[in-house]
Structure formats: C-alpha cells, structure tokens
Amino acid sequence: MKITVIGAGHVGATTAQQLAQKELAEEVVMVDVVEGLPQGKALDMYESAPVQGFDTMVTGSNDYGATAGSQIAVITAGLARKPGMSRDDLVEANAKIVGEVTEKFMAKSPNAILIVVSNPLDIMCSVAHAKSGLPSQKVVGMAGILDTARFRSFIAMELGVSVRSIQAMVLGGHGDSMVPLVRYTTVSGIPLADLLAADRIEALVERTRKGGTEIVNFLKTGSAYYAPAAAAAEMVESIVYNQNRLLPCSALLTGEFGLEGIYMGVPCQLGANGIEKIVDIDLTKDELAALSASAEAVKGTLSKLNL
Ligand code: TXD
Numbered sequence: 001m002k003i004t005v006i007g008a009g010h011v012g013a014t015t016a017q018q019l020a021q022k023e024l025a026e027e028v029v030m031v032d033v034v035e036g037l038p039q040g041k042a043l044d045m046y047e048s049a050p051v052q053g054f055d056t057m058v059t060g061s062n063d064y065g066a067t068a069g070s071q072i073a074v075i076t077a078g079l080a081r082k083p084g085m086s087r088d089d090l091v092e093a094n095a096k097i098v099g100e101v102t103e104k105f106m107a108k109s110p111n112a113i114l115i116v117v118s119n120p121l122d123i124m125c126s127v128a129h130a131k132s133g134l135p136s137q138k139v140v141g142m143a144g145i146l147d148t149a150r151f152r153s154f155i156a157m158e159l160g161v162s163v164r165s166i167q168a169m170v171l172g173g174h175g176d177s178m179v180p181l182v183r184y185t186t187v188s189g190i191p192l193a194d195l196l197a198a199d200r201i202e203a204l205v206e207r208t209r210k211g212g213t214e215i216v217n218f219l220k221t222g223s224a225y226y227a228p229a230a231a232a233a234e235m236v237e238s239i240v241y242n243q244n245r246l247l248p249c250s251a252l253l254t255g256e257f258g259l260e261g262i263y264m265g266v267p268c269q270l271g272a273n274g275i276e277k278i279v280d281i282d283l284t285k286d287e288l289a290a291l292s293a294s295a296e297a298v299k300g301t302l303s304k305l306n307l
Pocket of ligand 1: 006007008009010011012031032033034037076077078079080081090094097100101116117118119120121142143146174222223224225228
C-alpha cells in the first residue's frame with residue numbers, strides 16, 4: 001500500500017503523520033509545490049519513527065514521479081481561509097490547484113481512490129471527479145466526519161460525558177447550511193433530546209455550523225487541521241482495511257435524497273473500492289428541506305465554475 005498526500009501544509013502533513021503512526025501503508029508520499037517543504041517535513045516525520053515505533057516510510061517530493069503506483073491520494077492542496085473569508089471565496093483559486101494536481105497525480109496512479117479535502121469541499125470533489133475521469137465511487141470528500149466530530153465534541157463538553165459515548169451524523173454541504181441530524185444523535189443509544197433542552201441543542205447545532213470559523217478566528221492565519229487530519233485518516237483506514245464503516249462523506253448524488261449531479265455529505269459505506277454504498281435514509285420534511293437548502297448552496301457555488 002502506497003498513499004500520496006497532495007499538499008504538505010497543515011492538514012496534509014498532519015494527515016501524513018497520522019497515516020504513518022497508524023501504519024496504514026508501507027509508504028506515505030507527500031507532494032507540494034514549495035521546494036524543500038515536503039522533503040523536510042517527510043524526513044522530520046520519518047525521524048520520529050524510531051521513537052514512535054512505526055515502520056511506514058515517509059517521503060516528500062515536488063515531482064509526481066515519486067507518487068507513481070499509489071492506491072490512495074488525499075488531496076489537501078490549495079488555499080485555506082483567513083478571518084472574514086467564507087469557504088466559497090476560495091473556489092476559483094482552489095479549483096485551478098485541485099484540477100492541476102488531480103491530473104498530474106492520475107497520470108501516475110490511474111486506478112487510485114481520491115479523498116478530497118480542499119475547500120470549498122463539495123465543489124472540489126466535483127473538480128477532482130471531472131479531471132480524474134474516475135467513476136464517482138472512487139472520488140469521495142472529507143467534511144462530514146469533521147463536522148460530526150465537532151458536534152460530538154460539543155455535546156460531550158455540554159453533558160460532561162465521554163466523546164466515545166456520543167453518536168451523531170451531520171449531512172449536507174460543508175458550509176453554514178450543513179445539516180446536523182438531531183433525531184439521529186444519541187448518547188449510548190439515548191436520544192439527545194431526552195438529555196438536553198431544545199434551546200441548548202440548537203446552540204450546539206449552531207456552534208457546529210460555525211465550527212470552522214471558530215477555529216479560523218482563533219488562528220487568524222489559517223484554518224483547522226488536527227481534527228480534519230484525523231477525519232481524513234479515518235476514511236483512509238476504512239478503505240485500506242475494507243471496513244465498510246458508515247461515515248458521513250461527500251459523494252456524487254444520483255437521485256439519493258432526491259438530489260442529483262452534485263457532491264454533498266451523505267452516509268456512505270467506505271471500503272476497498274471507495275464508496276461501496278450510499279445509505280439513503282428516510283428524513284422528515286424539515287430535514288429534507290434543510291438538505292435541499294444546503295444542496296442549493298452547493299449548486300450556486302458549482303455554477304461559478306465551468307466543469
Ligand atoms: O473539512 C474540510 N474538508 C477541511 C478543508 C478542513 C480543513 C481544511 N480544509 C481545506 O484544506 C482548506 O480550506 C484548504 O483548502 C485545504 C488545506 O488546508 P491547510 O490548512 O493544510 O492549508 P495550508 O497549510 O496552506 O497548506 C496547503 C498546501 C501548501 O503547502 C501549499 O504549498 C500547497 O497546499 N499547494 C500545492 N501543493 C501542490 N500543488 C499545488 N499546485 C499547490 N498549491 C498549493
């Protein structure tokens with residue numbers, strides 16, 4: 001197993017570190033346009049191997065020759081938000097970058113599975129899908145696991161319960177209109193609504209929707225990367241071990257939830273072939289309305305590009 005991480009910035013390097021520490025591949029290759037950056041970070045990371053005790057080789061390059069024969073690529077190349085920016089403000093610059101890196105990577109690893117991370121996420125999935133020529137099953141986006149992890153963290157903090165006892169699912173586009181499904185949120189099987197007042201739940205939902213901005217406002221020079229990297233690594237793990245974990249991921253919709261032609265966050269089983277199945281669960285009228293509003297937002301941004 002060889003995994004490429006494209007973009008050796010905050011999310012890319014942290015993802016590579018997680019993949020190596022979990023020994024999910026024999027080799028993890030980081031590529032970036034900045035000379036020396038992927039090489040330096042890769043060497044530093046590999047030098048942690050004797051202490052951490054992992055056998056994954058970590059290398060860095062500015063050339064896609066080094067990525068040849070990869071089974072998976074995690075695409076993190078592109079600009080990140082700064083305070084005051086929305087994810088959609090990145091669309092033109094990042095479409096160019098994601099399009100370019102997808103083509104270069106695919107030329108060397110034509111059968112790989114692509115996990116897209118760059119923002120605006122759902123739109124960048126469409127770009128990678130169009131440029132790669134891959135079936136949509138092999139192009140999947142990371143956002144829902146992160147948004148769900150944020151929701152779970154906030155619930156755990158509010159209730160003083162372990163994060164491990166919280167199950168939740170956040171669907172929709174990776175933007176302010178994302179759809180945390182409160183009805184499917186439980187604390188060890190107990191519905192959240194039985195444990196927390198409605199106004200508190202609404203406050204946590206709102207904090208989740210703005211979770212990315214909360215971090216950007218703290219950091220000022222960039223956006224979140226520890227939780228995003230952990231989420232990307234979970235997707236890689238499910239694919240590498242063919243675990244078929246049911247995870248919220250951005251997938252190309254072909255009629256599921258009444259939506260078509262856009263990438264958006266839905267429950268997906270991830271296995272050796274990428275998206276093994278999209279699970280089209282029943283939603284209430286209100287949940288469906290929230291999901292279509294989110295889909296409209298994604299379509300609006302997508303229409304700015306000529307794909
Ligand atoms: O939930 C999610 N999907 C996200 C998405 C969560 C967190 C971050 N999210 C997005 O990931 C974020 O909005 C950005 O679009 C990407 C990467 O975020 P990161 O924080 O890692 O940005 P950095 O640190 O600026 O790193 C980006 C790297 C940097 O090293 C650039 O030199 C490199 O991308 N880059 C390129 N690499 C290869 N090829 C090209 N063309 C290129 N252009 C820039």
